[in-house]
Amino acid sequence: MLTVTTPSIEGKMIETHYGIVSGDAIVGANMFRDVFARVRDVIGGRAGGYEKALRAAKQAALDDMIAETEQLGANAIVGVDLDYEAVGESMLMVSATGTAVRVA
Template sequence: MLLVTTPNIEGKTIKKYYGIVNGEGLVGANVYKDIFSGVRDVVGGRTSSYEIELRKAREVAIDSMVEKAELLGANAILNIRIKYSNLGGTMGNTILVSVNGTAVLY
């Protein structure tokens, strides 16, 4: 599966557009990670535990999107966008990673 952030594939002709496909992943940060992250931010360090969790959530979201595109018969997803949202409120410090793009056959 070819994944691109551009609206087309250079040198390729799109044979069929299947439409928008999407995927989501959640990151739930626990209290200990929150405290440790805050301390590291104050001293200028990187919050690697968050980076790892965000990467995992992004991979889950992308894998879900790819699976949906494959079921449609697509071999590429164009114009991919990734969005991060803090759900807050009753969800605590949960972060939603959502991805979407246009499934195509080239």
């Protein structure tokens, strides 16, 4: 599935707009990962556990958006936007939105 952040696709003509599509994923941070992340914040370095969880949530949100697009019969998504939002004290929500289109 062709997925871009731009409003158009260079070299392609948009034939049909199907409307807004989206996907969401919520991940929880477990207690041990929180503790190790705080230790890394103090001594420096990257919080690998959080980064892995964030990548997985982002991919899940994109996969949901792509599945919705395929159900509509579209073959591309333009104007893709990813948003991240804290939910409570220990959860993160990733939302992916875009416009489903058919390109030639």
